[in-house]
Amino acid sequence: MDDNPFFETWDTPFGMPPFDHIRPEHFPPAFERGMEEQLSEIAAILAAPVPASFADTIEALERSGRLLERTSRVFHNLDASDTNPALEQIARDYAPRLAQHQTRIALDAGLFARIADLYARRDTLGLAPDQLRLLERHHLRLVRAGALLDSGQKARMAAINQRLATLHTLFGQNVLHDEREWQLVLDAADLDGLPQFARAVAAQAAEERGLAGKYVITLARSSIEPFLTFSSRRDLRRTAHQAWTARGTHPGAADNTPIIREIIGLRGEQARLLGYDNFAAYRLDDSMAKNDATVEQLLLRVWDPAKAKAREERADLEKIARADGLNEPIEPWDWRYYSERVRRARYDIDEAEVKPYFVLDNMVRAAFDSAGRLFGLTFTPRPDLPVYHPDVRAWEVRDRSGAHVGIFLHDNFARAGKRSGAWSSRYRDQHTLDAPVTPIVVNNNNFARSNAAGGEPTLLSFDDAETLFHEFGHGLHGLLSRVRYPSQSGTAVRRDFVEFPSQIFEHWMSVPENLRQYARHYQTGEPIPEPLLRRLLAARNFNEGFATVEYTASALIDLELHRDPAPENLDPERFEREFLARYEVPREIGLRHRPAHFQHLFAGGGYAAGYYAYLWAEVLDADGFAAFAEAGDAFDPALAARLKDIYSAGDTRDPMELYRAFRGHDPDIAALLRQRGLGASEGQADA
Numbered sequence: 001m002d003d004n005p006f007f008e009t010w011d012t013p014f015g016m017p018p019f020d021h022i023r024p025e026h027f028p029p030a031f032e033r034g035m036e037e038q039l040s041e042i043a044a045i046l047a048a049p050v051p052a053s054f055a056d057t058i059e060a061l062e063r064s065g066r067l068l069e070r071t072s073r074v075f076h077n078l079d080a081s082d083t084n085p086a087l088e089q090i091a092r093d094y095a096p097r098l099a100q101h102q103t104r105i106a107l108d109a110g111l112f113a114r115i116a117d118l119y120a121r122r123d124t125l126g127l128a129p130d131q132l133r134l135l136e137r138h139h140l141r142l143v144r145a146g147a148l149l150d151s152g153q154k155a156r157m158a159a160i161n162q163r164l165a166t167l168h169t170l171f172g173q174n175v176l177h178d179e180r181e182w183q184l185v186l187d188a189a190d191l192d193g194l195p196q197f198a199r200a201v202a203a204q205a206a207e208e209r210g211l212a213g214k215y216v217i218t219l220a221r222s223s224i225e226p227f228l229t230f231s232s233r234r235d236l237r238r239t240a241h242q243a244w245t246a247r248g249t250h251p252g253a254a255d256n257t258p259i260i261r262e263i264i265g266l267r268g269e270q271a272r273l274l275g276y277d278n279f280a281a282y283r284l285d286d287s288m289a290k291n292d293a294t295v296e297q298l299l300l301r302v303w304d305p306a307k308a309k310a311r312e313e314r315a316d317l318e319k320i321a322r323a324d325g326l327n328e329p330i331e332p333w334d335w336r337y338y339s340e341r342v343r344r345a346r347y348d349i350d351e352a353e354v355k356p357y358f359v360l361d362n363m364v365r366a367a368f369d370s371a372g373r374l375f376g377l378t379f380t381p382r383p384d385l386p387v388y389h390p391d392v393r394a395w396e397v398r399d400r401s402g403a404h405v406g407i408f409l410h411d412n413f414a415r416a417g418k419r420s421g422a423w424s425s426r427y428r429d430q431h432t433l434d435a436p437v438t439p440i441v442v443n444n445n446n447f448a449r450s451n452a453a454g455g456e457p458t459l460l461s462f463d464d465a466e467t468l469f470h471e472f473g474h475g476l477h478g479l480l481s482r483v484r485y486p487s488q489s490g491t492a493v494r495r496d497f498v499e500f501p502s503q504i505f506e507h508w509m510s511v512p513e514n515l516r517q518y519a520r521h522y523q524t525g526e527p528i529p530e531p532l533l534r535r536l537l538a539a540r541n542f543n544e545g546f547a548t549v550e551y552t553a554s555a556l557i558d559l560e561l562h563r564d565p566a567p568e569n570l571d572p573e574r575f576e577r578e579f580l581a582r583y584e585v586p587r588e589i590g591l592r593h594r595p596a597h598f599q600h601l602f603a604g605g606g607y608a609a610g611y612y613a614y615l616w617a618e619v620l621d622a623d624g625f626a627a628f629a630e631a632g633d634a635f636d637p638a639l640a641a642r643l644k645d646i647y648s649a650g651d652t653r654d655p656m657e658l659y660r661a662f663r664g665h666d667p668d669i670a671a672l673l674r675q676r677g678l679g680a681s682e683g684q685a686d687a
């Protein structure tokens with residue numbers, strides 16, 4: 001294995017992974033050596049003199065595991081964006097091994113003793129504020145991992161972590177399996193109602209699957225949502241919608257139902273070992289929200305107004321449906337179709353008329369330009385850099401002085417082997433521990449590609465464009481990071497704060513001056529006509545009842561699943577049925593993510609009992625963006641400079657403190673309710 005790139009220094013520009021040399025077989029030996037190296041680094045910390053110092057313990061810990069980190073970052077990113085059977089097998093093999101390794105370090109009694117000793121003396125060590133917070137966070141992390149448990153309990157914690165890692169991996173692979181397996185192959189005669197752009201995308205998907213001359217609908221959001229919105233074939237909409245919502249539920253090898261049951265049970269057991277009533281209580285104890293009552297209060301604050309608004313929306317849909325001769329209730333596969341018809345009638349907006357103005361490349365430019373005007377960044381294409389797939393574009397990011405800031409990778413298209421959804425990740429984090437290290441950030445989207453060979457540009461929906469800006473906001477959080485220690489870098493903040501930088505950035509997508517400049521017709525280059533722009537902005541809150549119900553129902557079921565009093569006996573299907581009945585979730589809307597494919601909760605632990613974070617952060621982003629509206633300038637330099645401080649701070653400061661320093665006061669929930677058209681309300685958020 002002498003030629004294993006993970007064992008060599010990368011002489012690529014900016015420390016880019018040498019993707020062209022990395023093969024699946026390089027990962028197992030790199031994982032093995034990476035774990036060994038980190039264990040000997042930990043042993044060296046334990047052998048250092050007593051009493052411990054910040055440098056020989058905390059800083060040494062921050063320095064440890066570089067090879068493992070580098071290997072893991074490349075592996076997990078490739079496995080998410082461009083996987084194959086070899087990588088999937090390695091994921092199954094190494095998920096439990098890596099979890100075991102992490103747990104072993106987290107539960108090492110000697111390491112905890114040194115950190116606990118430092119923690120007890122923390123006020124006498126002369127630490128800078130970022131160092132003090134780093135020490136406190138490491139101490140808390142180990143306590144929350146089980147450092148205070150007895151040896152029998154620790155062994156059980158370790159076994160559970162290992163098993164959970166396997167279950168998370170299987171869950172994600174099962175969803176991908178169901179998404180890959182299903183496609184709806186159509187003939188030209190089946191395309192009634194589909195506008196030209198949707199036909200082009202379906203033709204391109206067919207072409208990529210060797211079905212030239214046909215049309216293919218897939219379960220990628222950017223394929224199925226337009227289909228459900230425009231197809232006048234109710235039978236086909238129903239088929240497609242049922243396949244979409246059935247992901248992860250098919251009996252057999254890829255069934256996620258038993259996996260959910262086991263995950264929920266094991267998480268509950270861990271929480272009880274650590275002295276909490278349930279997993280939600282454990283998870284939320286280390287969040288801005290602090291406890292499940294606060295989260296529930298926020299979710300319920302929007303739940304009834306959202307349902308009331310959705311009822312009004314449904315009445316509008318029914319009117320059009322009846323005029324169409326549909327004398328049955330509106331079904332989940334009807335909502336998007338009829339709501340598009342209402343939107344067209346009420347606002348004179350036709351998605352097919354809007355979409356030609358949202359060219360992917362122009363929206364990317366709009367995002368870059370906004371980051372330039374707000375934060376002084378510039379983006380230069382670097383086609384010379386190695387990338388892992390031909391779809392990926394690499395950009396060099398510089399600041400106002402021309403200094404290198406980092407590398408931004410954009411991976412925008414849906415394809416087989418790529419996880420669904422949109423996400424931001426990093427290949428390398430910014431820090432300055434020993435020498436300045438610049439970040440390498442990646443944004444993944446799943447946009448349906450247009451006919452590339454025919455020279456047609458990829459067109460986005462308004463929502464797609466917002467998603468692009470959202471992930472780019474996370475990207476900026478990584479790129480603008482200015483911290484000393486790796487574990488405080490960029491997005492390493494509390495989960496219910498991490499969506500603030502991404503969600504507030506979404507607002508710049510629809511700033512009128514951006515739309516006037518960048519929303520240009522793909523054929524004529526004409527800017528979006530003013531009347532259409534006005535109608536588009538006027539329709540912003542249209543269908544918000546549906547969107548809020550769909551999201552909030554998912555956040556509520558997440559909370560309820562993770563605070564169930566008897567999680568080991570949980571029957572996921574029955575639980576879901578009873579949940580829908582208890583909360584009176586409108587059946588024609590349902591959940592945005594059903595448990596069986598809710599990857600936020602079960603393909604990893606990150607958003608478990610944490611899906612509320614989007615709404616939590618929306619309290620901040622609605623209130624935060626209102627500051628720019630009040631200033632009368634979406635690019636107000638003083639506000640932008642203060643906002644930049646949030647993007648740069650990583651986890652060096654308390655999030656609410658950061659927010660107040662930017663805004664000058666606590667967030668006010670009224671801005672969120674206005675933003676969603678749910679009626680203004682008095683009072684401060686509990687956040």
Ligand SMILES: [Zn+2]
Binds near residue numbers: 470474499
């Ligand atoms: Zn996000």
